[in-house]
Amino acid sequence: MAHGFPVENWWTAGQAELVEDRSLTWRRQQWNARDAWMSPDGAARPFGAFPDGARPPDDMRLVKDGWDHDRCQLCWETFAEAPHGQPEGYTDGTQRWLCIACFETYLTPRLRQANLPEDDSCPSS
Numbered sequence: 001m002a003h004g005f006p007v008e009n010w011w012t013a014g015q016a017e018l019v020e021d022r023s024l025t026w027r028r029q030q031w032n033a034r035d036a037w038m039s040p041d042g043a044a045r046p047f048g049a050f051p052d053g054a055r056p057p058d059d060m061r062l063v064k065d066g067w068d069h070d071r072c073q074l075c076w077e078t079f080a081e082a083p084h085g086q087p088e089g090y091t092d093g094t095q096r097w098l099c100i101a102c103f104e105t106y107l108t109p110r111l112r113q114a115n116l117p118e119d120d121s122c123p124s125s
């Protein structure tokens with residue numbers, strides 16, 4: 001399947017799955033810093049990283065806008081507030097981001113194909 005669509009031989013299995021997953025809904029959005037949980041040694045996890053009902057460890061504190069960048073899932077391009085990174089990209093709503101160049105190269109052709117009608121015969125009315 002997916003013959004003719006651009007693929008890269010350096011993709012991990014997870015990256016290939018992400019590109020081929022038609023159940024994901026990608027939206028173009030401005031990137032914004034988010035609140036983050038910060039551990040005493042300075043390691044951060046984005047707010048929401050702990051699923052419902054799971055509490056972060058007691059020694060973590062919530063830092064307003066502490067999550068100051070994300071990475072493109074495919075090329076590792078940085079998203080951050082200007083001038084430190086891309087100000088805009090595509091997200092599937094689960095804190096995963098794709099840069100615009102990757103989205104247009106890899107996702108756009110696949111989504112265009114997926115949106116074509118299965119049956120290409122002309123409807124007669």
Ligand SMILES: [Zn+2]
Nearest residue numbers: 072075099102
């Ligand atoms: Zn990218």
